[in-house]
Amino acid sequence: MNYVFYDFETTGRDSNWDQIIQVGAILTNTSFQEIDRFEARCRLLSDIIPYPKAILVNQSSVKDLTQTNLSHLALIELMLNKFKSWGTATYIGYNSISFDEEFLRKTLFKNLYNPYFTINNGNKRSDLLNILRANYIYYPNTIKIPKNEKGKLSFKLDQIAPFNGIKNFNAHDALGDAIATIKLAKIINLKSPQLWEASISTSNKENANKLIENNKLFCITESYFGKIMPFVVSFICYHPIYKWAQCFDLKHDPEDYINLSENSLEHFMSKSPKIIRSLRSNKSPIIMESKFIPQINEYKHISNEELHRRADIINSNVEFKLTLEKLLRKQAEDKEEYLSQEDINFEETIYNSFSNNYEKVIMEEFHIANWEDKLMIANKFKEERNYYFAEKVIFEENPSVLPKEIISKINRRIAKKIFSHNDEKWNTIPKAYKEIDDLRVHYEEENDSTTLNNLNNLNNLIEEIEKKYQNV
Known part of the structure; x- marks a missing residue:
């Protein structure tokens, strides 16, 4: 390939x-x-x-x-x-x-x-x-x-x-x-x-899951704020909601945890260093065989026999797996309930739900239709977010085919978005001006006339956008 x-x-x-x-x-x-x-x-x-x-x-x-x-x-x-x-x-x-x-x-x-x-x-x-x-x-x-x-x-x-x-x-x-x-x-x-071969072998989820399931213990790496952390782990189960592989860090002795009550296990799961590592097999994780364990200093004090003993305990304890799955489901449901109370914009909903086959058919019709017919096709969408995106596409590409009231609505929405003085998730005109001012101070100290000129040009661009939308 x-x-x-x-x-x-x-x-x-x-x-x-x-x-x-x-x-x-x-x-x-x-x-x-x-x-x-x-x-x-x-x-x-x-x-x-x-x-x-x-x-x-x-x-x-x-x-x-x-x-x-x-x-x-x-x-x-x-x-x-x-x-x-x-x-x-x-x-x-x-x-x-x-x-x-x-x-x-x-x-x-x-x-x-x-x-x-x-x-x-x-x-x-x-x-x-x-x-x-x-x-x-x-x-x-x-x-x-x-x-x-x-x-x-x-x-x-x-x-x-x-x-x-x-x-x-x-x-x-x-x-x-x-x-x-x-x-x-x-x-x-x-x-x-x-x-390189190991990285290519996990470049799709199915192959990664096979490696995770078929190896009693294996090596993974994670990165935190620039620090690379290797782990030797053994697979327990998949997350009941997100389907991420849940692996036990064999730096810990599983006998200290497998017989804990549900509440006690939840307590230890929240502690650092973590006993459970989540491995997202859909994100091309690097999985190395157990023969690479000697390369990892953090595990050199644990014999190979002891690592295998710990992995055997994890692999054979069904009750621990069931307790973990129950806890993970509860945590995920609590998180979903919390997130459902937040205001969320259509732009942020890609992972919230998938469009059904009906919506996908309308998307195809929308793209092959003439511009004059696209709004009519867009009206067939049952998902509000898909209609919202369709309107935006037409507005960007060929606004002349839109009714004046839709153009006015989108212009007002843009103005509200870009003129906001709140700490928005997106960039706004006030934030852009402040950033330009801060950058000017830095580059004036550096005597960097080229960058200062580029900043002036960017400032002029922001001013043009401001003028365009200030009276909508």
Whole structure:
């Protein structure tokens, strides 16, 4: 199966409220030889206020944001058609599971396309950042990891790539970052082939679950605030609601916990260090065989025989599994009840519920219809959020076909959103002005006239948006 290495540049970090502005993707074979590539930019959506710092980092100009030929929908459709033309593939980015993948899913969702493209129809996904973190534990001498000004390991792509001799790429450009990701992947595949194979083997949920279920004990890695934590674990059960694998950390002796009451077990589950590790098999976890345990210092004081004894206790204790499942269900239901009381916007509902087949048929009709017919098709939606997204798409792409009252309604909604003085989840005009002012102070001290000029241009852009919506 071929690989697609990809990266997005965005207006900010929140996949619910920011937007993709540049796509860079490269199709390769399993030897990392390029077969095809795709790169494109798009204009800002009407209701998006970009974060100035994000725009400085990805080096987008105001002209890029406002005068690029492609609309947001046109970019997404071009990208999606290109991806489909490449056939089934494993999609790999750098921090993509947490960042780029979430932007991809939510962008497709808000444009009435299947958001789960990278895990449907035979496609798979992986994340080179997670692979590099695991590599640091199991093959520490194969990739050099730089340190930041605080002396902590830095896995930032723009630092780790040049630190390993990768110099000819444009950092924070979508295509440039995709190129750097490929070159790092080649090094991993060459110097740590077992790790690379392990990462590819868990690039879909079904294979990951098989490994979890079929190995009495195995190694996983997690990352907390830049610190990489390896664990030796044994599978207990799947979460009764979320279906994540629940694994016992064999650093602990299970005999201390298997006979506890429900309340006592819940108490210890909330303590740190955790006795139960959640492993999300749908997020391409790196799972290494038990032969790698000697690489993990935290478990060297426990003999191999003792680790197997602990795993046997976990595997054979059905009562402990049932008690854990009961607790997990209760905690999930309590959480869902709490979340149901929060105000939630349609943009944040991708994981709340799935559209049924009827809604999916209407989505297809909506996309193939002429612009003049799209609103009529949109009225067939029974889910309010799908109609809401359909209206927004028409407004962005061809507002002339909308009745004046709908245009006025959307304009008022945009104005209310972008002029808010509250601490919103999205960026607003007041927040953007403040950020520009703060950045100016910094770059004036640096005597950086180029960046100051870019900030002035961004300020002018925000002023133009402000004028456009101040009287709606």
